[in-house]
Amino acid sequence: MEEQVYVDGTFYPRSEAKVSVFDHGLLYGDGIFEGIRVYYGKVFLEKEHIDRLYDGAKAIHLQIPITKEEMAAALKKTIEVNKTTDGYIRLLVTRGVGNLGLNPYQCPKASVIIICSTIKLYSPELYEKGMFIVSVCTPACNPESKNPRIKSLNYLTNIMAKIEAHNAGCEEAVMLNTNGFVAECTGDNIFIIKNGMLKTPPSTAGILEGCTRNLVMKLAKEDGITVEEANMHRYDLYTADECFLTGTAAEIMPVTQIDARVIGTGAQGNLTIRLRELFRSFIKKYST
Ligand SMILES: Cc1ncc(COP(=O)(O)O)c(C=O)c1O
Secondary structure, three states, X not given: OOOEEEEOOEEEEHHHOOOOOOEHHHHHOOXXXXXXXXXXXXXXXXXHHHHHHHXXXXXXXOOOOOOHHHHHHHHHHHHHHOOOOOEEEEEEEEOXXXXXXXXXXXXXXXXXXXXXXXXXXXXXXXXXXXXXEEEOOOOOOOOOXXXXXXXXXXXXXXXXXXXXXXXXXXXXXXXXXXXXXXXXXXXXXXXXXXXXXXXXXXXXXXXXXXXXXXXXXXHHHHOOOXXXXXXXXXXXXXXXXXXXXXXXXXXXXXXXXXXXXXXXXXXXXXXXXXXXXXXXXXXXXXXX
């Protein structure tokens, strides 16, 4: 059966789900989105994703035409209609149809789109071996212009960073902010472990406050691990005992080389493995 896509309250088969060429989401990247996992037929971290979406909407002065409760119901309906047990939801809110000018006030109504699909995961071998990443020249967006805490439809900065990573033969890029501090990767947050302590950049470093990031910090604290949100230089990455990325798709991905520096032993570290175990058992508890 073709995937059924929710567009403003109606379900359309994938091949018939469309938006107007005058939608400002397309014309200007004016809108926001969420990437959400479905495990065991349940929307994972639903509240966290919905709260982040509505906060992003507020920040860009976008009125989402349905309430949070209606949004949760729409997500549930979409996974039911698609009979999804394990998969990925892409939820978008675009500014809606306007004219060719920038002015968002010309767009009377935002559009809500929910796509429920399968997800292409990294290979199990990569989780064993760990990812090789590079730091790139493209800086993370300045929070005073387009704050990375808003998961906006305009991902050009991250795409530019991704291009740099691929050109360097790596799958992921770590971006620094304009002060030279570590920010985040193109679609994931970054953590290091040094002397048994877990460290990650603060939200003020110019990052998306990942739902996975926040959960990993909580699980680590509950497990007695000291967690610190701290500004870091590339030096801190190079000299870390362990490093990993977190994200909805990647979950917890070890990083074993950064800019050709081997991290720790060059294999995934014990605390990374421990946190992945805690994360997996949290998913099971949450979803079943
Ligand atoms: C730029 C960026 N940083 C971090 C993340 C990780 O966020 P989350 O854990 O909510 O998926 C994502 C993915 O959504 C992202 O696009």
